[in-house]
Amino acid sequence: GEVGSGALRFTPIASVDDAVDALTVPKGWRWTPILRWGDPLFDDSPAFDPTVPDAEAQERQFGYNNDYLDILVTDRRGRKALLCCNHEYVNRAIMFPPTSSAALEREVLKATMAAHGFSVVELRRSATGRPWRYVRGAAKNRRITAYTAFELTGAAAGSDLVTTAADPSGRRILGTFGNCSGGTTPWGTILSGEENFNGYFRADPGARGSARYGLTNKPSTYGWENIDPRFDATGPDYANEPHRFGYIVEIDPQDPTSTPRKHSALGRFKHEGANIRVDRDGTVAAYMGDDERFDYLYKFVSKWKYRPGSSASARRHNLRLLTEGDLYVARFSGVQNPGNDNLGTGSWIPLIMNGESVVPGMTHEEVLVFTREAADTMKATPMDRCEDVQPNLQSGKVYVVCTNNADRGVRPGKPGPDAVNPRAANKNGHIVEITERGDSAGATSFRWDLFMVCGDAGQAGTYFGGWTGDVAPISCPDNIAFDSRGDLWIATDGAPSSIGKADGLFRVPLQGAERGHLTQFLAVPVQAETCGPVVHDTDGSVFVAVQHPGEDGSWEQQLSFFPDYVPEGATPRRGAWRGPRPAVVQVTKG
Numbered sequence: 001g002e003v004g005s006g007a008l009r010f011t012p013i014a015s016v017d018d019a020v021d022a023l024t025v026p027k028g029w030r031w032t033p034i035l036r037w038g039d040p041l042f043d044d045s046p047a048f049d050p051t052v053p054d055a056e057a058q059e060r061q062f063g064y065n066n067d068y069l070d071i072l073v074t075d076r077r078g079r080k081a082l083l084c085c086n087h088e089y090v091n092r093a094i095m096f097p098p099t100s101s102a103a104l105e106r107e108v109l110k111a112t113m114a115a116h117g118f119s120v121v122e123l124r125r126s127a128t129g130r131p132w133r134y135v136r137g138a139a140k141n142r143r144i145t146a147y148t149a150f151e152l153t154g155a156a157a158g159s160d161l162v163t164t165a166a167d168p169s170g171r172r173i174l175g176t177f178g179n180c181s182g183g184t185t186p187w188g189t190i191l192s193g194e195e196n197f198n199g200y201f202r203a204d205p206g207a208r209g210s211a212r213y214g215l216t217n218k219p220s221t222y223g224w225e226n227i228d229p230r231f232d233a234t235g236p237d238y239a240n241e242p243h244r245f246g247y248i249v250e251i252d253p254q255d256p257t258s259t260p261r262k263h264s265a266l267g268r269f270k271h272e273g274a275n276i277r278v279d280r281d282g283t284v285a286a287y288m289g290d291d292e293r294f295d296y297l298y299k300f301v302s303k304w305k306y307r308p309g310s311s312a313s314a315r316r317h318n319l320r321l322l323t324e325g326d327l328y329v330a331r332f333s334g335v336q337n338p339g340n341d342n343l344g345t346g347s348w349i350p351l352i353m354n355g356e357s358v359v360p361g362m363t364h365e366e367v368l369v370f371t372r373e374a375a376d377t378m379k380a381t382p383m384d385r386c387e388d389v390q391p392n393l394q395s396g397k398v399y400v401v402c403t404n405n406a407d408r409g410v411r412p413g414k415p416g417p418d419a420v421n422p423r424a425a426n427k428n429g430h431i432v433e434i435t436e437r438g439d440s441a442g443a444t445s446f447r448w449d450l451f452m453v454c455g456d457a458g459q460a461g462t463y464f465g466g467w468t469g470d471v472a473p474i475s476c477p478d479n480i481a482f483d484s485r486g487d488l489w490i491a492t493d494g495a496p497s498s499i500g501k502a503d504g505l506f507r508v509p510l511q512g513a514e515r516g517h518l519t520q521f522l523a524v525p526v527q528a529e530t531c532g533p534v535v536h537d538t539d540g541s542v543f544v545a546v547q548h549p550g551e552d553g554s555w556e557q558q559l560s561f562f563p564d565y566v567p568e569g570a571t572p573r574r575g576a577w578r579g580p581r582p583a584v585v586q587v588t589k590g
């Protein structure tokens with residue numbers, strides 16, 4: 001039967017085999033791409049043509065591997081919106097042809113730098129409930145790339161931990177990359193987490209932080225050190241360049257001329273994303289995960305309170321909120337029950353309080369730049385890879401998505417299962433529900449319970465919020481969203497390798513008799529990850545960013561043809577290309 005409510009009632013789909021190269025949606029629904037890799041964003045943007053790699057063209061086109069997504073409706077009639085989306089990483093082997101000269105390969109590498117970062121694109125539609133279309137050449141369209149100038153804010157800005165030969169000020173950083181998830185702030189800006197930044201550098205393995213952040217002196221994953229000396233941190237000139245990545249960035253999508261910022265006050269680690277909660281008294285907290293096996297859950301509490309309204313002075317004030325405040329890391333305790341309906345208490349352990357380091361032997365700047373080291377010292381709880389950490393604005397509860405951790409209880413010298421990470425060799429992941437003491441965003445203690453312990457239906461050790469009826473099989477939860485009723489939507493990344501199913505998008509109520517009743521809404525094409533998601537239930541639209549379809553293919557042998565599906569032998573439309581294009585997709589009725 002149907003599930004959901006209002007304009008978002010649907011018949012759940014059955015789980016889809018991981019080899020299927022299709023986007024599967026419920027019966028009676030349809031999907032359409034809004035933006036695909038290479039779509040021209042500006043009047044002067046060249047048409048998409050990956051057979052001729054061109055960095056300048058890519059800079060004027062939608063980037064690759066969209067992950068975080070939001071669709072901000074900007075007019076009262078619901079016909080205009082801003083699409084805000086990041087471009088986490090690239091896959092050179094399937095994007096561009098092999099090259100025969102060093103000069104051509106240089107251009108390819110420059111194009112991959114331009115395919116990273118962020119896009120802001122204006123959307124229009126003819127009426128509420130109709131599909132959105134993007135507006136080429138619109139005033140607010142913007143691309144941010146691996147070489148756009150950012151301002152570093154907070155106590156680490158200007159410190160000698162972040163200066164380089166090219167930037168003796170330690171305040172002006174070029175580019176953002178590895179941007180994974182994110183969050184939209186109540187003041188209308190977008191946050192994005194710089195996650196796997198280590199993969200872009202060569203570095204001295206003996207330098208401070210290298211081991212803890214996974215920096216090595218091997219050729220980088222992306223090869224940019226071959227065209228730009230700042231990606232080789234082995235020498236003195238750029239030894240600090242890796243210290244300039246791994247932050248939460250803030251972008252103002254309303255002002256295409258604004259300088260995007262990196263906020264050192266929120267610490268430096270493999271930031272998945274950041275999500276803001278403003279509580280009753282205006283206290284502002286940012287919840288954040290470090291997506292690495294056995295790394296930590298963090299909270300930042302702003303020094304200032306949120307000022308409501310859209311006046312220029314309120315806006316100016318709110319744009320400072322993430323530049324100064326207290327930084328905490330989570331420590332959990334609790335009991336492990338046989339059914340994994342675990343619960344317990346926890347503390348937010350301060351790293352920075354009232355503008356000063358509380359970590360023995362570390363200065364304020366050191367805590368912000370080597371945050372993992374600070375959290376190790378303070379004995380935080382090692383987690384099973386925190387991805388999205390997001391407050392439910394209806395209940396105030398915070399949902400912590402732990403995607404998986406194959407090493408728990410397996411790798412020598414590393415922790416075994418505990419109450420909040422209950423399974424050894426955790427391949428399917430789980431979701432923790434946190435209730436702050438006194439419902440306060442600034443609380444230093446909390447209660448928690450396991451909301452979901454994922455896996456194939458009926459598998460030992462799974463738990464679905466107390467629900468004992470049928471559930472959809474789910475593995476490797478990653479990005480989440482809430483609809484207007486407060487129901488939770490979960491996107492997955494990794495189900496093909498853990499349970500042999502395509503990744504997908506799932507809905508689950510958090511309250512009432514249906515709590516834990518998990519159903520599946522869509523499945524993504526072969527080898528893709530489901531990102532975004534965005535749920536506009538009142539007008540019956542769901543949006544996902546389809547990331548890395550066909551990622552194990554090659555230029556000669558592509559494995560996905562999403563989203564255009566030009567049949568073999570057919571005459572492609574002008575500009576069409578036989579290969580996958582990561583894309584933002586909308587799902588609507590009819």
Ligand code: FEO
Pocket residue numbers: 088180181195272291387
């Ligand atoms: Fe880029 Fe944590 O996933």
Ligand code: CA
Pocket residue numbers: 067088180493529531547
């Ligand atoms: Ca991703």
Ligand code: CA
Pocket residue numbers: 180181272387388478479493
């Ligand atoms: Ca993620």
Ligand code: CA
Pocket residue numbers: 387403478493
């Ligand atoms: Ca992931």
